[in-house]
Amino acid sequence: MAKxxxxxxxxxxxxxxxxxxGQNLLDFLRRGVGDLTPKFGxxxxxxxxxxxxxxxxxxxxxxxxxxxxYGREVGTxxxxxxxxxxxxxQTVFMEHFAAxxxxxxxxxxxxxxxxxxxxxxxxxxxxxxxxxxxxxxxTGYEPIITAILAVAEGRARA
Amino acid sequence: xxxxxxxxxxxxxxRAMGGDAAFLGGGTLVxxxxxxxxxxxxxxxxxxxxxxxxxxxxDSVRIGAGVTMADVLAxxxxxxxxxxxxxxxxxxxxxxATVAGNLFAAHPFGDFAAALLALDARVIGAGQGGARPVxxxxxxxxxxxxxxxxxxxxPRDPKAFGFLKxxxxxxxxxxxxxxxxxxxxxxxxxxxxxVAFGAMGPVPLRSSGAERALEGQSLGAAxxxxxxxxxTEGLDPPTDEIASAWYRKEVAGVHLKRLLTDMERR
Numbered sequence: 001m002a003k004x005x006x007x008x009x010x011x012x013x014x015x016x017x018x019x020x021x022g023q024n025l026l027d028f029l030r031r032g033v034g035d036l037t038p039k040f041g042x043x044x045x046x047x048x049x050x051x052x053x054x055x056x057x058x059x060x061x062x063x064x065x066x067x068x069x070y071g072r073e074v075g076t077x078x079x080x081x082x083x084x085x086x087x088x089x090q091t092v093f094m095e096h097f098a099a100x101x102x103x104x105x106x107x108x109x110x111x112x113x114x115x116x117x118x119x120x121x122x123x124x125x126x127x128x129x130x131x132x133x134x135x136x137x138x139t140g141y142e143p144i145i146t147a148i149l150a151v152a153e154g155r156a157r158a
Numbered sequence: 159x160x161x162x163x164x165x166x167x168x169x170x171x172x173r174a175m176g177g178d179a180a181f182l183g184g185g186t187l188v189x190x191x192x193x194x195x196x197x198x199x200x201x202x203x204x205x206x207x208x209x210x211x212x213x214x215x216x217d218s219v220r221i222g223a224g225v226t227m228a229d230v231l232a233x234x235x236x237x238x239x240x241x242x243x244x245x246x247x248x249x250x251x252x253x254x255a256t257v258a259g260n261l262f263a264a265h266p267f268g269d270f271a272a273a274l275l276a277l278d279a280r281v282i283g284a285g286q287g288g289a290r291p292v293x294x295x296x297x298x299x300x301x302x303x304x305x306x307x308x309x310x311x312x313p314r315d316p317k318a319f320g321f322l323k324x325x326x327x328x329x330x331x332x333x334x335x336x337x338x339x340x341x342x343x344x345x346x347x348x349x350x351x352x353v354a355f356g357a358m359g360p361v362p363l364r365s366s367g368a369e370r371a372l373e374g375q376s377l378g379a380a381x382x383x384x385x386x387x388x389x390t391e392g393l394d395p396p397t398d399e400i401a402s403a404w405y406r407k408e409v410a411g412v413h414l415k416r417l418l419t420d421m422e423r424r
Contacts, residue, residue, distance in 0.1 A: 004162075022160025022192050022201065043193040045186050051250055057228070058250045063189040065182060065201070067162065111249065132330040133248020 004067040010035060011079025019066035025059075026050040028066035029076065037077040037106040041135070048134035051107035052076050058114045058133075077106035080113060088151045089113055096147035100138035107134050112148045121152050160192055161199060166206045168223070172284035172304045174202050181304055184226060184254040186247070187263060212236070214312075220282075221308045227252035227270070238316045242273040242338070245323040248330045258305040261295055265360055266400055269323050269336040271296065272356035275364060276338035277319065279310040296361040318342045320421040323356075324413050326400070333357040334401045335410055337417050339368075346376050353385070353414070358395040358406060367391030368414060382418045386411035 003018035010033060017032040029035045029052070041049035043062050050061040053075035080087035089112050092098070099105040108131060115122055115130035122130065127148045128141075136144060162182075165171040175181065179200040182188050191197035209224030214235045221230075230236050230243040231252070246269060247255055260270040261281070275296065280289035284304035295302045313319045320339045325331030336356035341348045351372040353365045367388030375381035395406035 021162055022197070024189055024193060044190045045247070045251060048248065048250060057253045059254055060186075060250045062193060063185045063254060065162065065185060065189060065192075065203070068203070129329055130249060133250045 006067055006070050008069045008071060009073040011075055023066045025052065025061040025064035025066045025069060025074070027062075029061060029074070032066070035076050035078050039103055039106060041103070046135070047104070047107075048111065048131075049104055049107045051110045051134060053110060053114055056114070056117070058111055060133075075110065077109045080109060087113065088154065089116070089148065092147040092150045092154075093144070096143045096150060098139060098143040098147040104134055104136045104138075108136065108144055112144075112151075115148070116151060122148075124149060127152075159199070160197060160201055162201045162203065164203050164205055166204070168204050168206070168209065168284045168304060168306055171202050171204045174200075175304060176200075183223065183259045184256045186251055186255045187259060209306075211307075217314065218309050218311045221257050221310060223256060223258040223305045223307060225257050227255050227257070230257060235312075238313055238319050239273065239310070241321045242270050245325075245329075245336075246270055258308060261292065261302070261305065261308075262299055265396055266333050266357040266398060268362055269333055269356045272336050272354045272362035273321055273338040274308065274310065275354040275362050276340045276352045277310055277313070278340070278352060279308050281305055282307045282309060293364075299361070313340065313342070315342065317421070317424045320417050322413060322417040322420075324409070332400050335395070335406055335413065337410075337414055339414075339417060339421065341372060341377060341418075341421065343377070347374055348372050348377060348381075349374070353389075355389075355393065355410065357400075358390070358393050358410060360396070363393060365389050365391070365393065365414075372418075377418065377422045382415055382422065385418060386415040389414045 006019050007016045019028050026038050038052055038061050039049035041047035045060050045063045051058055052061045055073050111131050111134050127145050178198045179202050180188050180198045182201045182203040209222045211222040212233055213220045227243040227246045230239050274292045279292045281295045282289045284306045318341050323336040324334045335358050338354045340352045342350055351369045353368040354362050356362045368385040371385040371388045389411040390407045395403045397403045
């Protein structure tokens with residue numbers, strides 16, 4: 001079966017790999033490119049564990065045909081930290097115990113980062129809306145909401 | 159094994175469609191089928207621009223087949239549809255799912271299609287000049303062909319259109335049911351009432367009982383009560399993991415009453 005060459009940008013770096021026919025972006029990123037931060041949860045667009053950004057907008061990578069990201073910019077949780085310097089969201093997630101099993105965390109972080117990038121001071125309701133496509137079965141969401149708001153408030157003080 | 163065919167124009171894609179092909183739009187329906195191993199062998203997609211066009215002309219707006227829920231929410235011309243687009247899926251799904259694709263969403267999805275049905279929207283097929291009523295497409299979706307665009311009449315009075323989605327989980331949950339009501343008024347009387355339910359049948363369906371009860375009346379307690387009690391006439395809602403058929407029939411009138419009461423107070 002013919003593979004399709006896909007050249008795209010992943011977290012600011014140019015990447016090229018071959019996509020299988022019908023392969024979804026999640027599988028392509030994990031097995032073809034080696035970025036293991038997006039997680040497979042449901043494969044049907046319900047859980048949000050596979051959330052990435054394409055050209056800055058959040059998408060469910062399990063529902064994106066891999067070859068359609070040709071020439072586009074994909075962002076994952078792997079792109080949040082700069083070496084040892086964590087994204088402020090990663091720091092507050094630790095401080096507020098916003099991760100327990102951690103499986104939803106990369107998707108949560110991508111959704112939260114996308115929210116703060118377009119709306120640096122969201123209301124609590126806007127935070128809830130922004131992560132409504134990301135399921136967490138451990139925390140009950142409150143620590144996650146608190147953590148995201150903590151970054152927003154930190155910015156307001158700065 | 160899946161084969162992907164990519165075409166520059168929708169007309170070329172339409173010619174390539176056949177029994178074993180699915181058109182890949184936003185991906186939220188088709189890629190799910192691919193992941194489950196139940197998708198048709200060929201996926202047809204279009205790369206050319208133009209599919210995402212939103213064009214206002216006079217009292218209607220033309221929504222290209224590639225327009226997403228997020229695009230609707232970003233358009234000031236489509237403000238009357240914002241309450242509908244806002245409750246489709248979560249943020250990621252709204253960035254992907256198209257308005258046209260919603261016409262083909264299986265129960266319990268398709269809340270946007272219910273709104274299009276109430277608004278008497280028309281569907282323009284690929285390579286076709288004319289437009290068909292949304293109801294025609296919903297009646298036989300397998301044979302509907304490729305959608306190029308949807309033409310939605312803009313309500314002259316935005317307050318005449320109301321939408322309510324009822325789900326157990328907030329802010330993102332699957333529909334127990336959804337209701338779209340378009341109740342234009344002339345001299346205080348409703349003329350041309352259209353009430354549509356989502357998730358109350360295999361596809362979005364109009365409530366002829368509620369429409370009959372509202373037609374020619376002024377929107378007040380009496381008309382609302384009779385619309386609520388006639389709401390499920392002729393409807394045979396499905397049972398699924400969200401709600402039983404019995405429950406849907408019991409609560410449909412209650413929620414219709416809430417929506418209409420809210421519209422009356424606007």
